[in-house]
Amino acid sequence: MTRIVLDAMGSDEYPLPEIEAARAAVQRWRDPLILAGPRSRLAPLLEQNAGGDSRITIADASEVLGMTDKAARAARGKADSSMAVGIDLLRDGRADAFVTAGNTGGAMSTALLRLGRLRGVRRPALTAVFPVRGGRAVILDIGANVDCKAEYILQFAVMGSVYAQVALGIPSPRIGLISNGEEPSKGTALIHETYPLLKATGLNFVGNVEAKEIYAGEVDVAVTDGFTGNVFLKTSESVARFMTEVIRDEITSGPLTAVGGLLARPAFDRVRRLLDPAEYGAAPLLGLNGLVFVGHGRSDARALVNAIGAARAAAEAGLLEALRAALEPYLVRQTAGAAAGD
Amino acid sequence: MTRIVLDAMGSDEYPLPEIEAARAAVQRWRDPLILAGPRSRLAPLLEQNAGGDSRITIADASEVLGMTDKAARAARGKADSSMAVGIDLLRDGRADAFVTAGNTGGAMSTALLRLGRLRGVRRPALTAVFPVRGGRAVILDIGANVDCKAEYILQFAVMGSVYAQVALGIPSPRIGLISNGEEPSKGTALIHETYPLLKATGLNFVGNVEAKEIYAGEVDVAVTDGFTGNVFLKTSESVARFMTEVIRDEITSGPLTAVGGLLARPAFDRVRRLLDPAEYGAAPLLGLNGLVFVGHGRSDARALVNAIGAARAAAEAGLLEALRAALEPYLVRQTAGAAAGD
Numbered sequence: 001m002t003r004i005v006l007d008a009m010g011s012d013e014y015p016l017p018e019i020e021a022a023r024a025a026v027q028r029w030r031d032p033l034i035l036a037g038p039r040s041r042l043a044p045l046l047e048q049n050a051g052g053d054s055r056i057t058i059a060d061a062s063e064v065l066g067m068t069d070k071a072a073r074a075a076r077g078k079a080d081s082s083m084a085v086g087i088d089l090l091r092d093g094r095a096d097a098f099v100t101a102g103n104t105g106g107a108m109s110t111a112l113l114r115l116g117r118l119r120g121v122r123r124p125a126l127t128a129v130f131p132v133r134g135g136r137a138v139i140l141d142i143g144a145n146v147d148c149k150a151e152y153i154l155q156f157a158v159m160g161s162v163y164a165q166v167a168l169g170i171p172s173p174r175i176g177l178i179s180n181g182e183e184p185s186k187g188t189a190l191i192h193e194t195y196p197l198l199k200a201t202g203l204n205f206v207g208n209v210e211a212k213e214i215y216a217g218e219v220d221v222a223v224t225d226g227f228t229g230n231v232f233l234k235t236s237e238s239v240a241r242f243m244t245e246v247i248r249d250e251i252t253s254g255p256l257t258a259v260g261g262l263l264a265r266p267a268f269d270r271v272r273r274l275l276d277p278a279e280y281g282a283a284p285l286l287g288l289n290g291l292v293f294v295g296h297g298r299s300d301a302r303a304l305v306n307a308i309g310a311a312r313a314a315a316e317a318g319l320l321e322a323l324r325a326a327l328e329p330y331l332v333r334q335t336a337g338a339a340a341g342d
Numbered sequence: 343m344t345r346i347v348l349d350a351m352g353s354d355e356y357p358l359p360e361i362e363a364a365r366a367a368v369q370r371w372r373d374p375l376i377l378a379g380p381r382s383r384l385a386p387l388l389e390q391n392a393g394g395d396s397r398i399t400i401a402d403a404s405e406v407l408g409m410t411d412k413a414a415r416a417a418r419g420k421a422d423s424s425m426a427v428g429i430d431l432l433r434d435g436r437a438d439a440f441v442t443a444g445n446t447g448g449a450m451s452t453a454l455l456r457l458g459r460l461r462g463v464r465r466p467a468l469t470a471v472f473p474v475r476g477g478r479a480v481i482l483d484i485g486a487n488v489d490c491k492a493e494y495i496l497q498f499a500v501m502g503s504v505y506a507q508v509a510l511g512i513p514s515p516r517i518g519l520i521s522n523g524e525e526p527s528k529g530t531a532l533i534h535e536t537y538p539l540l541k542a543t544g545l546n547f548v549g550n551v552e553a554k555e556i557y558a559g560e561v562d563v564a565v566t567d568g569f570t571g572n573v574f575l576k577t578s579e580s581v582a583r584f585m586t587e588v589i590r591d592e593i594t595s596g597p598l599t600a601v602g603g604l605l606a607r608p609a610f611d612r613v614r615r616l617l618d619p620a621e622y623g624a625a626p627l628l629g630l631n632g633l634v635f636v637g638h639g640r641s642d643a644r645a646l647v648n649a650i651g652a653a654r655a656a657a658e659a660g661l662l663e664a665l666r667a668a669l670e671p672y673l674v675r676q677t678a679g680a681a682a683g684d
Contacts, residue, residue, distance in 0.1 A: 210580075241557070
């Protein structure tokens with residue numbers, strides 16, 4: 001039995017997508033599911049929309065963690081938020097994974113405060129799975145740590161490798177360090193420091209990579225600092241949207257191309273699904289002492305069900321234990337580094 | 343009369359695309375053009391392909407600056423390269439702009455050594471013009487300076503603003519600082535330092551921007567350090583290529599969608615042209631004491647003609663003088679900064 005706790009107040013349209021997702025999830029996986037949120041508001045909606053399915057229970061939380069809250073203040077001040085209540089269930093061993101479509105920064109700081117980090121982890125990372133030629137790749141950090149040290153990125157590589165094994169089923173994931181050229185001489189001072197650290201691991205480190213190699217499917221995990229990862233992922237999403245708009249404009253600009261566009265529509269729909277972040281569902285915060293998955297704020301019920309699926313798969317594959325074991329060899333180096341530099 | 347000197351040995355397929363471009367350029371603009379390269383090799387090809395057009399002259403250079411040369415070594419060691427010979431013509435006032443499809447790093451270091459920087463410029467920047475919703479935008483630095491200081495980025499903004507005025511005809515270009523969120527609190531330590539500097543200028547600084555705003559056409563100039571700019575631009579190109587491949591695969595996977603694709607082909611061709619870097623032709627190195635434009639290594643004759651066109655337009659608009667004037671207010675600040683920090 002895999003016990004998921006779902007933040008009922010996370011998505012932009014909360015809580016109806018969450019209630020619908022909860023109902024679909026218990027029907028699909030036949031495991032109980034906990035909704036974290038205000039009971040007075042959720043109970044009647046559950047009764048109405050999920051026919052009082054007894055496998056869905058409510059963990060009462062009074063406050064909503066808004067997208068405008070400063071993450072840190074929110075984490076400190078709102079012990080009764082649906083995020084805090086949900087994450088406390090993880091901490092207390094009453095759930096196996098927490099899923100939210102709420103504020104990523106809020107989820108990170110709430111989880112850091114209430115769950116803490118895996119032993120020896122310097123900085124937890126926000127991770128994403130995105131489409132590349134021939135499959136999918138993992139990227140981290142995508143925004144939790146904008147200013148990074150080399151040892152953080154080393155740990156991102158270790159954690160990303162484990163996540164690619166578990167989530168993508170790749171035995172020995174190829175790791176690339178995002179740089180402005182493939183040669184080891186390329187990159188910032190941070191990259192010059194990180195490269196030899198990665199080279200010295202037992203990881204399948206293939207060296208520096210550019211976007212070209214990443215999108216050609218030549219790596220399974222792209223590691224980078226949280227600023228660069230954020231720019232990479234947001235640029236990818238923005239260019240995909242821009243191209244979609246340009247193609248639509250051009251196709252609808254003439255009658256013949258418009259007919260062509262109509263005939264080709266099933267192909268475009270497949271492309272859109274392939275590129276839709278909601279298809280994968282959710283990104284894990286790696287390095288926390290528990291499984292926390294964050295979906296997109298614009299998640300609908302389908303995206304939330306995918307998010308629950310990703311969290312369930314990680315829990316069932318023993319992601320947390322695999323991360324602990326993989327990080328073990330880096331604890332000594334890291335303690336030395338921590339004493340010297342941090 | 344605008345005198346262009348074209349590196350005859352720059353493109354991957356040199357020198358035939360250069361010779362063809364030279365012929366097309368003198369026919370289109372009716373100005374003389376200088377080809378820099380080995381006379382013994384170029385003269386017979388010119389005779390054969392350009393019918394001995396007397397408006398095309400050769401500046402003799404013996405060596406070719408290869409793509410594998412380390413940029414610095416190349417600049418130091420190869421005084422007789424076509425790049426060095428061409429840039430010397432700029433320095434000596436015998437040409438108005440230098441155009442090459444050769445190694446960007448080689449062009450930068452050769453030009454730094456032989457032309458030097460505009461007075462007061464801390465670091466010249468590599469610039470690109472790229473398509474966004476409703477038009478084009480300028481981005482810099484895209485790779486000349488991977489590790490930057492805030493004052494460098496301040497100067498990039500001043501120079502980028504001038505270039506957008508000259509190249510895109512925008513009177514008061516909107517400047518955005520690439521970050522991982524729009525709020526001033528977002529970003530790395532470098533961004534926190536740069537933001538107030540930009541805010542204090544008379545530039546039309548709109549604040550921090552993400553890829554979303556850039557591709558929505560909400561800024562005319564995106565400024566950033568050379569590492570981030572490089573990742574931004576290469577990610578954009580890679581995602582565009584990836585999407586094109588995915589769409590082609592999906593469309594050709596069924597007979598009906600394939601017919602649709604054929605009918606829609608003119609639309610796709612327009613999209614491809616819009617996204618083709620060769621359409622704009624060349625990117626200037628801004629901050630040098632002369633106009634140096636670098637085109638893509640894969641440039642064909644058409645791309646080289648576009649590159650010549652971009653360089654001509656900049657020369658005729660007085661880009662160099664406009665840059666000098668715009669940088670003037672920042673010389674004092676910068677001298678103080680240079681004394682304190684550099």
